[in-house]
Amino acid sequence: MRINKQQILAICKKLDQKLTKYRFLAAGGLNECYLVTTPRARYVVKIENNKGYSEREHKNLLLATEKLAPKVYLFDKSGKIIPKTYMVQEFLKGKHPPIQLSNDFIIKMAKWFKQLHSIKSSQIEPNERKRIYSLGHWANQSCNKLKKIQMPINQDLRKQIEDRFQTTLVLCKENNDLFRSRKTFPLVHGDPWRENVFIEKKGIRLIDWEFAGFVLGERDLIIFIRAYNLSNQQKALFLKTYGYPQTTIARKKINVVAQLLTCSDLLWLLERINSIEKGKVGKRQQQRTKREAIKKIRKILSKSK
Incomplete structure (x- = not known):
């Protein structure tokens, strides 16, 4: 309005x-x-x-x-x-992060997330707790959503998407109880893209907290790494500054959550394509928007192997 x-x-x-x-x-x-x-x-x-x-x-x-x-x-x-x-x-007056990231910015964001994630709660939504404590259930939810979505895309791409979901399901079933020992959960922003980040003289602040909530802190870390396309060296600096453990089990946790978030991203893009097919996007934008969505799907599949 x-x-x-x-x-x-x-x-x-x-x-x-x-x-x-x-x-x-x-x-x-x-x-x-x-x-x-x-x-x-x-x-x-x-x-x-x-x-x-x-x-x-x-x-x-x-x-x-x-x-x-x-x-x-x-x-x-x-x-x-x-x-x-x-x-x-x-109204925030800061600047958004540049395309070429400095180590200083990466360090500051790692510390920003560390401070945010120090806000914890043992009270989370029942469905979220069920997914965290049973990763197989979480992956199965994603697979069921995929089955309900019509995929107006070529057969080869459809097969790649289905294979990715099945691979994630197997991985999650093998590591079903990976987070069962977690009793408290941090406040997670969930949307730390460039347009939501403001660099000010006194520090960094973020806008758009609609998707924030008490969930796995790994979500923020993975989204930030992907959103800013961090190199392996930058990723190592970010995780080390944040204080994320460098153990085998910690790496496994990051990997499993990353695969689950990949499924979520693919579902969102497929739903976007369906909206285009149903005419919910203006005619002038339909072909361009569909091409962009398919391009993003291919990029996700190639990067998250």
């Missing part, structure tokens, strides 16, 4: 601020954002598009604190100003 000036003025009143100007920033499946400028500060107003995610993000931001994430100034689900839940956050 698009909001009007009167609604923005009402939000500014709650913040005890006077409006200078505002503009639309961006929109996605989960929310849409506006930049609000006042004489004293700039704010981001995030309006919920997918029920439940704003409340989840708000809780995660309060746990992460301002050292790791934007400050929250207002959370409102009353529906009095805007009929949807919205949140007012601090």
Whole structure:
């Protein structure tokens, strides 16, 4: 939904601020954002598009604190100003990470994750606990999802995907109880891509905490390594700085979770292709978007062997 000036003025009143100007920033499946400028500060107003995610993000931001994430100034689900839940956050002014990564940035991110993952809980969602304590169950869930997805792709690529899922299933069954001894789980961001990372003078902070939660810390480590395409040397530096054990069992844990996340990535891309086939993507974008998705699938399959 698009909001009007009167609604923005009402939000500014709650913040005890006077409006200078505002503009639309961006929109996605989960929310849409506006930049609000006042004489004293700039704010981001995030309006919920997918029920439940704003409340989840708000809780995660309060746990992460301002050292790791934007400050929250207002959370409102009353529906009095805007009929949807919205949140007012601090506008971050830092820069995104460059394509060519320095060792200094990698070290800082490793320390950032270490600090985030020090926030732990023994209380996690029942389905998540079942998957962590039974990796075979986790992999089987992925295989069942794959069976339900129509794959409008060539037979050779389909076979490669199916083989990858079966290989992961066998690996997970062989290591079914690998994480059963874990009693507490860290707060994981889950989406540390470049556009969500802000390098500031005082340190690094991340935005978009909708997918954060208490799960396996290995998820963040693997996603970061893949998102930034770290070399073997950079990966070693990152894991060593983080303090991840360099034992055989630790390497096995990283590998198993990496294969499970590969399956999740493939499922997401296949669902994306299905959306294209069903006409849920504009006609002008359909062929280009499908080609891009297939290209990503091939890249994932080649890199994660």
